Amino acid sequence: MSINSENNVAFIGLGVMGYPMAGYLQQKGYQVTVYNRTAAKAEKWAAQYGGAYADTPAKAAEGASLVFMCVGNDNDVRSVVYGEHGVLAGMAAGSVLVDHTTASANLARELAQAAKQQGIGFLDAPVSGGQAGAENGVLTVMTGGESDDFVKAETAIQCYSRCVKLLGPAGSGQLAKMVNQICIAGVVQGLAEALNFAQNAGLDAAAVVEVISQGAASSWQMQNRSLTMLQGKYDFGFAVDWMRKDLGIALTEARENGSHLPLTALVDQFYSEVQQMGGSRWDTSSLLARLKR
Incomplete structure (x- = not known):
């Protein structure tokens, strides 16, 4: 097998992130062939963007x-990489x-070795920015x-x-994403507690945020989620289920490298309470909801 053209690329996985990411590649001059486990979504993408779709990762x-x-997750990655229908084939x-x-990070190192044996390069490149970042083409990519x-x-x-940076050998991107999560x-939990405190103290919480967001307390979460949190709206893309997956990865890595993450472990427990409240698909700012019970 040989490379047809430097402009020929493939994209595997058309979820809320992959769908627009693949679209940007096609719109900016790449010839994209996609694969998705649900074929109807791949067909829809091809119709919308003018690319092609395949019925196996290998064909894509x-x-x-x-x-x-x-x-x-790790198992999903392995399912589209290995075997006669996997991308490496x-x-x-x-x-x-x-x-x-x-x-x-262990999966990244495993894939790097498997790819190397076939003369193929590998980059682990998790992203930050959520669904909105993918749709607007402004993700941060840790590689x-x-x-x-x-x-x-x-x-x-x-x-x-809008930012892509190489941070070290295989696995470094995944480790950086753990740092991000x-x-x-910690920031979301702090914001949730602060908003709850403001309301219990009889303050106009939105007015308080307007003031303190101009100072040292400001954060992306405060700027983008505080008002919707106060409104009880938790439908902004990155679900609690996925955050718990990510925090689980970070906590496992911490046990292996000797790091202590007491706050992270505590917030992970708080997210489990949100799940028990029926908020598995709420976004990560829903930590405020458990304080309102």
Whole structure:
């Protein structure tokens, strides 16, 4: 097998993130072939953006210089990478596999080795920015892998990102995403407690946010989620179920590298309470809801 053209790429996984990300690639001049477990979604994407779709990951990857993946978890990644229908069966030597899934660092290292045995490059490249970031093409991409492979993929990744950076060898992107999620967990819990305190104290919480968001307390979460939190609206994309998956990955890695994450473990428990309240598909700002019970 050989690469047909540097502009031929594949995208595996058309969820709330992958669907618009693949769309940006097609709109910016790449010839994209997609694969999705639910074929109807791949057909819809091809009709909307003018790209092509395939009925297996391997067929989607044939002739592609770059193959992107954005699926659910470690097992989902393995299911589209390995075997006679997996992407490695369709990829040519010299191509690069880019995994945008938030998964474990150990999986990234495993995939890098498997790809290397076939002369294929690999980058673990989890993203931050949520559904809105994907739809607006302004994701942040944390990347691990070899510099030569990063150079091959960087321009394409920039089609749907505002920041993409190589942070070290395979696994470094996933480790950086864990850092990102640890930070978010603490910030959202702090914001939830602050808003609850403001309301219990009889303050106009929205007015307080308007003031303190101009100072040292400001954060992306405060700027973008505080008012909707006060309104009890929790339908902004990144679900509690997915956050718990990500925090679980971070907590497992912490046990392996000797880090202590007491706050992260506590917030993970709080998210489990939100799940028990029926909020599995609420977004991560729903930590306020458990304080309102």
